[in-house]
Amino acid sequence: MSMAAAVMIVSAALIAGAFSHAIARYVAWRKIFPDRPNGRSNHKRPTPRAGGFAIFGGFFAAMVLYAAFFAQNDVPNLYAPLIGFALAAFAFGAADDARPLGARIKLAAQILIAIGFVAVFGAVERVPAPFVGDIDLGLAAAPLTVFWIVAFMNAFNFMDGINGIASACALFVLSAIAVAAAGGGGAMWAPPAVFLACALFGYLPLNFPSGRLFMGDGGSQSIGFLIAAFAVLTASGSGGPVTPLFTPVAFMPFLFDVTFTLVHRFRRKRNLFEAHKEHLYQLLVRMGRSHEQVTTLYLTLTVVSTTVAIVANAMNPRLQFIAVALLIALFAPLAFAIYKRASAAGLLGEPIAKRISEPPVERSHPLPAAAE
Numbered sequence: 001m002s003m004a005a006a007v008m009i010v011s012a013a014l015i016a017g018a019f020s021h022a023i024a025r026y027v028a029w030r031k032i033f034p035d036r037p038n039g040r041s042n043h044k045r046p047t048p049r050a051g052g053f054a055i056f057g058g059f060f061a062a063m064v065l066y067a068a069f070f071a072q073n074d075v076p077n078l079y080a081p082l083i084g085f086a087l088a089a090f091a092f093g094a095a096d097d098a099r100p101l102g103a104r105i106k107l108a109a110q111i112l113i114a115i116g117f118v119a120v121f122g123a124v125e126r127v128p129a130p131f132v133g134d135i136d137l138g139l140a141a142a143p144l145t146v147f148w149i150v151a152f153m154n155a156f157n158f159m160d161g162i163n164g165i166a167s168a169c170a171l172f173v174l175s176a177i178a179v180a181a182a183g184g185g186g187a188m189w190a191p192p193a194v195f196l197a198c199a200l201f202g203y204l205p206l207n208f209p210s211g212r213l214f215m216g217d218g219g220s221q222s223i224g225f226l227i228a229a230f231a232v233l234t235a236s237g238s239g240g241p242v243t244p245l246f247t248p249v250a251f252m253p254f255l256f257d258v259t260f261t262l263v264h265r266f267r268r269k270r271n272l273f274e275a276h277k278e279h280l281y282q283l284l285v286r287m288g289r290s291h292e293q294v295t296t297l298y299l300t301l302t303v304v305s306t307t308v309a310i311v312a313n314a315m316n317p318r319l320q321f322i323a324v325a326l327l328i329a330l331f332a333p334l335a336f337a338i339y340k341r342a343s344a345a346g347l348l349g350e351p352i353a354k355r356i357s358e359p360p361v362e363r364s365h366p367l368p369a370a371a372e
Contacts, residue, residue: 008069009191012062016195020058020202027053028206028213033097035214047211049097051203052218055167056090058199059192059226066191078188081120082229086222088113089153093221103273107150110221114149117229118142124235127244128317149228152251155258156224160215161277162285164208164295167215169302170223171200173250176306177230180242180313186234187241193230196223209292227251242313245320249309252327253301257281260335268348280335283342301331 032050060083067079092109095101101109123145126134137144160166174197182190200223206213215223231247248255257280265272277286284294305327312323342348 005069008066009194012066012191013194013198015065016058016062016198017202018058019061020054020199021205022054022202023057024051024054024203024206024213027051033094033216035216047214049214049216050094050218051207051213051215052090052094052097052220052222054203054206054213055196055199055215055219056086056222058202059196060087062195062198063192066195079192081117082192082226082233085113085117085120085229086226088116089225090218090222093216094218097216097218106217110150110153110225111146113225114146114153117149117225117232118145121229121233124148124232124244128320130321131318133317145232148231149225152228152231153221153224155251155254156227157217157220158258158279159254159281160220161279161282162294163211163291164204165281165291165298166220166223167200167204167207168295168299169251169254170227171197171204172299172302173247173306174200174227174230176250176310177227177234177242177247180246180310181230181234183241189230189233192226196226208295211291243317243320245323246309246313249312249323249327250302250306252305252308252324253298253331256328256331256335260339264339264348278342278348280338283338283347286347287338287341287345304330 027048027050031046031048032053033048034046035049036046063079063083088109092101092106096106123141124137125141126136129135156166156170174193178190178193178197181187181193203213203215203219207215227247231242231244234242234246235244261279262272265276265278270276270278277283281294281298284297285291308323308327312320315323339348
């Protein structure tokens with residue numbers, strides 16, 4: 001990398017953070033898209049959920065500047081489709097923040113964006129399998145890649161329910177993705193990951209710990225899409241230096257929480273499409289833990305899981321599943337302990353719609369609830 005390119009990356013990253021922070025302060029002051037407290041809310045006063053404008057705005061500004069610097073080659077042509085799909089994810093999320101669109105419309109939009117991305121950039125064609133190594137997914141590659149993108153967009157949305165948890169963990173993992181990708185054929189995707197991390201950094205002071213601004217669906221959908229996209233673009237099956245397991249392993253605290261919640265709700269015969277506040281992080285808050293404590297816990301677990309992902313990235317593909325097994329073994333006892341205490345405290349009783357007399361204690365984003 002030339003010195004000029006390095007200076008441009010740093011400059012664009014600074015612009016991403018500065019633009020994001022400036023926009024975040026403005027939308028918080030103007031109270032755009034106020035999120036009014038309800039029975040599932042953790043906040044006690046109307047709070048704007050337009051943080052996505054700040055995050056995506058900072059990312060977009062940095063990407064445009066960086067692409068303009070390389071206008072003489074093919075970089076703008078490669079980045080433009082990614083920006084377009086991310087803009088679509090932000091637009092339908094922001095539209096839902098303004099007026100709820102409904103779960104089916106949101107799920108359809110996610111699927112269309114994922115299909116468009118795979119059509120343009122391709123799918124992850126090979127993944128590591130236990131004791132076997134890389135296996136060719138064949139005809140299943142495209143549908144599985146679409147499923148990954150849609151599933152992660154929803155998982156990230158579900159986990160954006162308390163101050164700082166989604167933005168802080170995403171900032172850390174994006175930084176790790178950038179470092180891992182920088183050393184090989186996927187290096188061109190490292191700068192966009194840095195820009196998104198810096199945009200999150202600019203937004204974070206308005207969200208954590210004060211809770212003056214939420215990212216909303218505009219933020220969670222565009223960020224979730226971009227992280228899932230970076231996982232595909234930097235994966236070894238797409239010519240990059242990063243194993244397809246890197247991002248799922250790094251985000252294992254989020255994916256484990258969502259999966260555990262789905263399983264225990266299914267076993268208790270709850271409607272999986274019904275709004276609820278039974279994620280593990282939500283149960284911790286309802287049992288008296290502060291946002292700062294729970295976010296710190298999940299960020300710590302994310303640091304651990306990202307470290308494991310970095311180690312697994314250097315392992316033989318036949319053995320990379322060990323990273324997943326170790327993290328599940330680490331998280332499972334903690335999850336069952338939280339579940340047991342919440343059950344004993346009566347927090348897993350009647351569905352939320354039937355407990356209308358319960359005081360507001362938790363905020364969770366509205367769906368898309370294809371998996372929640």
